[in-house]
Amino acid sequence: MNTWGVIVILAGLAAATGAFVYLALKLNGSGPKGKKQTSGNTYIDAAEQDVEHIFNDEFREELRNRGRLHFEKIIGENAMFLQQDLRLTTSQLNEYLKSEITRKLQEEFVKYEESITDAKELAIESLTKTQQAIEQQRKMMGQQLAQEIANEKTRVVKRFEDNMADIINHYVLAAVGNQIDLNDQLEYILSELEENKKDIVEDITHGS
Amino acid sequence: MAADTATQSTSQMVLPMNVVTRSDVGRLVREAEAVDNFLRQVGVRQPGTSLQLPKTSRLYDEMVAINKLNMLQEQDRLTLHQLLQAIRTDAPVLHMSFSTDPSPLFLQKLMTWLRQNIHPLVLLQVGLLPNIGAGCVVRTNNKYFDFSLHQRFIDTRPMLISKLHGAAVVDPTGGVAVPAETAV
Numbered sequence: 001m002n003t004w005g006v007i008v009i010l011a012g013l014a015a016a017t018g019a020f021v022y023l024a025l026k027l028n029g030s031g032p033k034g035k036k037q038t039s040g041n042t043y044i045d046a047a048e049q050d051v052e053h054i055f056n057d058e059f060r061e062e063l064r065n066r067g068r069l070h071f072e073k074i075i076g077e078n079a080m081f082l083q084q085d086l087r088l089t090t091s092q093l094n095e096y097l098k099s100e101i102t103r104k105l106q107e108e109f110v111k112y113e114e115s116i117t118d119a120k121e122l123a124i125e126s127l128t129k130t131q132q133a134i135e136q137q138r139k140m141m142g143q144q145l146a147q148e149i150a151n152e153k154t155r156v157v158k159r160f161e162d163n164m165a166d167i168i169n170h171y172v173l174a175a176v177g178n179q180i181d182l183n184d185q186l187e188y189i190l191s192e193l194e195e196n197k198k199d200i201v202e203d204i205t206h207g208s
Numbered sequence: 209m210a211a212d213t214a215t216q217s218t219s220q221m222v223l224p225m226n227v228v229t230r231s232d233v234g235r236l237v238r239e240a241e242a243v244d245n246f247l248r249q250v251g252v253r254q255p256g257t258s259l260q261l262p263k264t265s266r267l268y269d270e271m272v273a274i275n276k277l278n279m280l281q282e283q284d285r286l287t288l289h290q291l292l293q294a295i296r297t298d299a300p301v302l303h304m305s306f307s308t309d310p311s312p313l314f315l316q317k318l319m320t321w322l323r324q325n326i327h328p329l330v331l332l333q334v335g336l337l338p339n340i341g342a343g344c345v346v347r348t349n350n351k352y353f354d355f356s357l358h359q360r361f362i363d364t365r366p367m368l369i370s371k372l373h374g375a376a377v378v379d380p381t382g383g384v385a386v387p388a389e390t391a392v
Binding site for chain 1: 311313346358361369
C-alpha cells in the first residue's frame with residue numbers, strides 16, 4: 001500500500017470521528033434546551049440526570065462498538081473501493097505502458113528500418129560505384145593488356161624476322177652442317193666470284 | 209698499282225697452283241737463297257771439303273720446272289730470287305674465309321680459277337669462319353664480298369617472310385591453318 005492509500009484511510013477515520021462528534025453534540029443540544037424553556041432549572045437538572053442515566057457506560061460502550069463497526073465497515077468499503085481503483089489504475093497503467101512501449105518500439109523500429117534502408121541504399125550506391133570503377137579499371141587494363149600483347153607480338157615477330165637469317169643458318173648448320181663439303185660448294189663459290197669478278201679485278205688492279 | 213708493277217716485272221713468271229699463300233712464296237724465297245748460297249759455296253770451296261746439299265721442296269722443284277730455269281746459272285737464280293721477292297711484296301692477296309679448312313685439291317682448283325680470271329700471280333690468305341654455314345667471304349684491299357649461306361639467307365629474308373606470312377594463316381582458335389591451295 002502506498003502513501004495515497006494511507007492518506008485515504010486516515011481521511012476516512014477523520015470523517016467518521018467528525019460525524020460521531022456532530023451527532024453527539026446535536027443530541028446533547030436539542031433535548032435540555034426545550035425543557036429549560038418550559039420547566040425551568042428543575043427540568044434541566046432532571047435532564048442532566050437522565051442524560052447521565054441514558055448515556056451510561058454500557059450505552060456509551062454500545063455506541064462505541066457500533067461506531068467501531070461502522071468505522072470498520074467504512075474502512076472496509078473504502079479499502080475495497082481503493083483496491084478496485086488500484087486494480088483499475090494498474091490495469092490502465094499497464095495498458096498505457098503497453099501502448100506507450102508499443103508506440104515507442106514502433107517508432108524505434110521505423111527509425112531502425114529507415115536507418116537500415118539508408119545504410120542499404122548507401123551500401124548499394126557504394127557497391128555500384130565500386131563496381132563501375134572496377135569495370136572501368138578492368139576495361140582499361142584489358143585495353144592496356146591487349147596493347148601490350150600486340151606490342152610484344154610485334155616485337156617478337158620483328159625480332160624473329162630480324163634474326164631469321166641467323167636462326168635458319170644455325171638450324172641448317174646444326175642439321176646438315178657436317179655434310180656440306182667445300183668441294184661441293186666450289187661451283188657455287190666460283191659462280192659468285194664470276195659474278196663479282198669485275199669488282200674484284202678492279203679493286204686488285206687499281207686499289208691501293 | 210703494286211699489282212701492276214709485279215705483273216710487269218714477272219710477266220714471264222708462272223706460279224704453280226700449289227703456291228697459294230704468301231708464306232709459300234716466302235718458303236720458296238728461302239729455298240732459292242739456300243740453293244744460291246750452296247752453289248756459291250761450291251764455287252769457292254776447297255777440295256776435300258764436305259758438302260751438304262740443300263733440301264728443296266716439291267713446290268720449289270715445280271716452280272723451277274714450270275718456269276724452265278737452270279739453277280746452275282747464276283743469272284737464273286738471281287732472276288728467280290728477285291721475282292719471288294717481288295711476288296712476296298707486290299702480288300695481290302685475296303682473303304677468303306670458309307666454314308671449314310679447305311682441302312689442297314679444293315685450293316688448287318680455286319687458285320686455278322683465280323689465276324686465270326683475276327690475276328696470274330694472285331695469292332690467297334685462307335681464314336676460318338664456322339658460323340657462315342657454307343660459301344665463303346672474300347676480302348680484297350678495299351672491298352668485302354660475302355658469298356656465304358648466312359648472307360644468302362639475309363638477302364632472301366623478305367621472300368622468306370612473305371612465304372611465311374602466306375603459308376601460315378593463323379585461325380581464330382590459335383592454331384595454324386594450311387592454305388587451301390597447299391592442303392592435300
